[in-house]
Amino acid sequence: GAGVSQTPSNKVTEKGKYVELRCDPISGHTALYWYRQSLGQGPEFLIYFQGTGAADDSGLPNDRFFAVRPEGSVSTLKIQRTERGDSAVYLCASSTGPASTEAFFGQGTRLTVV
């Protein structure tokens, strides 16, 4: 596609529910990143994929968070037993590779846990 696409753009869920956030990177981009951005803060790293594998998942806050990229393209961020503190904008970015000079961001998914 022309850019990084994230769906849904907004998601409201009840505390304790399970949610999935989807990221479609730019075609051909092998590197994919997930970030979480709280109000008034810069993006915080969650997980980085190079191809199908998670090269670094050290930013995932706990085992309720999980992400997959089974075919090396689309990625899904999964959050189990959501808590109100999970409310944030979840950003996805992609680049041509780990040494790329630029990452391109999607518009984000705003998750609200009520």
Next chain:
Amino acid sequence: KNQVEQSPQSLIILEGKNCTLQCNYTVSPFSNLRWYKQDTGRGPVSLTIMTFSENTKSNGRYTATLDADTKQSSLHITASQLSDSASYICVVSLNYGGSQGNLIFGKGTKLSVKP
């Protein structure tokens, strides 16, 4: 620890005025530094990218500087417009093979341009 710090946290200026945003970093091994503009509710969009050997780079009314010795960068906005109201994020990239996919983010400076 690899860190990127930005100042000020927020800034309010009048339309037409100039302003300068600061970024200090402790990132190694350094690859490049980028400034992103993030409008409310949108993803960050790249303004400038600077490598170790570059001191200044301009993009329209935006001019970024880099001092690799002191590990400081600035973003200067000339003749500000209302549409410049956004968060400006400094991002430093590690060399190939760094962890976290090699992008270290600052917390951003929230700029508000008033008429």
